[in-house]
Amino acid sequence: MTAFQPDLPAAFAGSACIGAWAHDPDSNRLALSPVLARLLAVPAASAAGAPLTLALAALEAEDAVRLESVLRAAGEDGRPxxxxxxxxxxxxxxxxLRLMGRSGRDPETGALTTQGLAFDLTEGRRPVDSEVHQAQRQANRLADHAAAMKGLVAGLRNPPLARLVDEVAVEVGHELARHLRGTRRQVH
Structure with missing residues (x-):
């Protein structure tokens, strides 16, 4: 790899990507990469057509409901x-884990399929050796989420919620600044 020619295979191998997945909304079945199937407790023999309910059973209950809803919405609107x-x-x-994907129609058959990539985020979520580094990682994640919330709330046309998200974003910014400076000062 050079600064101007990244090595895609090496970057992919070193990333948190654990493979591809696909969901057929009509049959409510999944096709999973071997690693993703193992993490979702789906037998290898079933990984090419497992019922969605089998994979959802391996998730925390509230996350399973949300993921099922996300897949349904993706099949309806086709948005990433x-x-x-x-x-x-x-x-x-x-x-x-994180699934990223999009729904689309097969140009030949017209069948709707949702597919994408899966990522294992566990390493970044587990505590690190130093409390300072852990706090910095948490502050960075908070900032990412605050920025995402600001983008999402704009389309809801809910001014009170937008104000709350703005206040959260400002406080997260102060927290991030404290960690970047390495200081401990009073919370606003």
Missing amino acids: FEAEFRTRPGPDGPRW
């Missing part, structure tokens, strides 16, 4: 999406 969720604790504890 991402959804984070937690698996139920296994031998190594819970896993934090």
Whole structure:
């Protein structure tokens, strides 16, 4: 790799991407990469056509309901999406996963399919060696989420909610600044 020619295979291998997935809204079945199937407790023999309910059973209950809703909405509007969720604790504890994808129609058959990539976020969610580094990571994630909320709330036409999100974003900005400066001062 050079600064001007990134090595895509090496970047992919070093990323948190654990493979591809597809959802058929008509049959409510999933096709999962081997790693994703294992993390969702789907037998390898079923990974090419597992019922959605089988995979959802491996998730925390509230996350399963939300993921099912996200997949349904994606099938209806065809817009790109991402959804984070937690698996139920296994031998190594819970896993934090993210699905990113989009629905579309097969040009030949007209069949609707939702598909995308899966990412394992667990390493970034587990505590790090230093409290300072952990706090910095948390502040950075808060800032990312605050920015995402500001973008999402704009389309809702709900001024009280928009004001609350603005207040949260300002407070998150102060928290991030404290961590960047390495200071501890009073919370606003």
